[in-house]
Amino acid sequence: MSPPAALSPETDQKPDMADLPAQHPAAPHSRAEARARYFNSGNAFNIKLPPVPSRLFTQEPARALAEGATTGFIPCDQSDAMACAFPATTPLMLARYAVVAAGARFTVDLRATGSIWYVIAGRGQVDCLGESLSVAPGDVFLLPGSPARITAGAEQLVMWVVSNEPQLALNGDLPPDEARRPVAVVHYPAAEIARQVDIIYDHAQNAQTSGIALIFSSEPQAAARNILPSLTLSLNTLPPGEHQRAHRHNSAAITLVLQGESCHSMVDGVRCPWSQWATLVTPPGAPHSHHNAGSERALFLIVQDGGLHYHARTMGFSFLE
Numbered sequence: 001m002s003p004p005a006a007l008s009p010e011t012d013q014k015p016d017m018a019d020l021p022a023q024h025p026a027a028p029h030s031r032a033e034a035r036a037r038y039f040n041s042g043n044a045f046n047i048k049l050p051p052v053p054s055r056l057f058t059q060e061p062a063r064a065l066a067e068g069a070t071t072g073f074i075p076c077d078q079s080d081a082m083a084c085a086f087p088a089t090t091p092l093m094l095a096r097y098a099v100v101a102a103g104a105r106f107t108v109d110l111r112a113t114g115s116i117w118y119v120i121a122g123r124g125q126v127d128c129l130g131e132s133l134s135v136a137p138g139d140v141f142l143l144p145g146s147p148a149r150i151t152a153g154a155e156q157l158v159m160w161v162v163s164n165e166p167q168l169a170l171n172g173d174l175p176p177d178e179a180r181r182p183v184a185v186v187h188y189p190a191a192e193i194a195r196q197v198d199i200i201y202d203h204a205q206n207a208q209t210s211g212i213a214l215i216f217s218s219e220p221q222a223a224a225r226n227i228l229p230s231l232t233l234s235l236n237t238l239p240p241g242e243h244q245r246a247h248r249h250n251s252a253a254i255t256l257v258l259q260g261e262s263c264h265s266m267v268d269g270v271r272c273p274w275s276q277w278a279t280l281v282t283p284p285g286a287p288h289s290h291h292n293a294g295s296e297r298a299l300f301l302i303v304q305d306g307g308l309h310y311h312a313r314t315m316g317f318s319f320l321e
Contacts, residue, residue, distance in 0.1 A: 018042030052090055052252055052283035053081050054267045061277035064097035064158050065121065071101045073161075076254075076279050088166040090252035092230065092305045095279055098159040100124060100152040109147040111175060112163035114183040114228045117141045118256060118301055120277055122157035126150050131185045138190025140216060140301075142227060144183045145175025160256050160279070162303040164230050182229050186218045197237060210317070211244040211290075212237045213302075226307035238263070238290055238298035246289040246320040251304040253282040260298030265290050274298075287320050 017040045028034035057076045064074050074097040076089045089095040098117075100106040108115075117126075119139045126133040126141060128148035133141055150157070168175070176182060196214050205212065216233040217225050227233040232251075238244060238260070246266070255265075256279055263274040268286040282288050292298040309315040 016042065018046065050081060050083050053078055053281065054270060054272070054283050054286060055281045056272050057095075057279040057281075058275055060097050060279065061120075061160075064099050065277070067156075069099045069101070069156065069158075071099055071104050071106050073098055076281075078281070084166065086166055086169040088169075089162075089254055089279075089281060090166075090283075090305065092164060092167040092170070092308065093162055093252065093254055093303060094165045095160070095162045095254045095256075095303070098150075098161050100150050100157040100159075102152055102154055102156050104152055106150045106152075107147065108143075108150065110143075110145060110163050110165055111168055111173075112145045112165045113168065113176060113230070114142055114144050115161050115163040116227060116231065116233055116303055117143065118160045120158045120160060122155045123153040124151055124157040125153075128185050133185070133187045135187070136190065138193065140188040140193065140233070142183060142186040142188075142216075142218065144181050144185065146181075160277070160301075162231070162254055164228060164305070167230060167305075167308075183218065183220055183227075186227075188216060193235065197235065201237075210247060210319075212239075224307060224310070226310070228307060229311075230305055230308040232304045232306035232310075234302050234304075236290070236300050236302055238292040238300075240292055240295050240297065243291040244289055246287055248285055248287050248316070248318055248320060249304075249306070249309075250284050250314055250316040251306040251309045252284045253288075253302050253304045255280040255282065255303075256301040258299040258301060259296070260292060260294060260300065261296065262294035263290070263292045263298050274300075285316075289321075 023038040025033050025036050060074045060076055075087055076095040077087045079088045087094055119135050119137050121137055123136045126135055128143050129146055200212055214235040216227045257274045257276055260274050265272045267282050267288045272280055
């Protein structure tokens with residue numbers, strides 16, 4: 001038996017598997033078989049997705065705080081830039097400003113595991129799952145993925161809200177039902193938040209501490225120290241004349257500027273000047289730092305998809321200075 005002939009470089013070289021299009025079954029016997037598609041190790045992992053843009057949203061809060069703004073949501077949507085088929089600020093999170101006109105009611109029913117709310121202006125009442133909250137400026141509250149009714153008081157109610165709707169949209173999931181719900185209604189009043197920050201300032205930092213921040217959690221999520229299974233929430237502070245040293249992490253971050261004159265962030269080498277109530281997006285993996293050149297303590301609220309990365313052991317946090 002003669003040995004096989006060697007491939008000729010000119011005529012017999014095999015084509016590159018990376019150039020193969022998606023392969024279909026040759027003779028499917030059912031609709032289930034016909035739906036199959038086949039890729040290979042040369043073309044399955046070369047998808048080029050647009051990066052998460054770093055962005056500072058300033059027009060959206062201005063619209064939300066304008067006198068006579070219409071009841072509803074004003075999204076911080078970057079879905080077009082990220083080629084997402086659903087509204088998203090980062091691939092797994094959606095930030096919005098919510099407006100409820102004076103005396104009006106706003107019913108929300110988000111397809112999310114839960115949503116994180118911060119009250120910017122006005123007072124109101126929130127009703128969800130048989131519980132009622134009276135909310136005021138500076139309050140934070142957490143709602144599970146269930147219908148809720150928000151009623152404004154005598155003045156326009158303006159809030160900032162972040163949810164994991166894009167995460168569920170990606171998977172085609174529905175919000176968890178009563179038996180599987182991982183979060184409950186939680187209220188963090190402004191006065192209690194301030195008290196907790198004072199407690200932190202009465203204690204020293206160590207070399208591994210990343211800034212001076214209050215981390216929000218709840219009874220169901222206390223073991224993971226998250227506010228939602230996939231999301232973390234922190235109130236970061238920065239004393240006058242100081243900066244939070246440069247660092248990076250694999251989670252994306254969405255920041256709401258609460259307080260801080262003459263402050264800015266550096267995100268991937270770009271200077272992002274702060275303005276009150278602006279929303280800043282820090283892409284995953286981007287080097288960033290926060291700087292306070294003013295005379296008062298800076299306050300900024302940060303939501304990250306950190307719970308997901310902590311669970312997957314992929315947070316990748318590191319200091320860069």
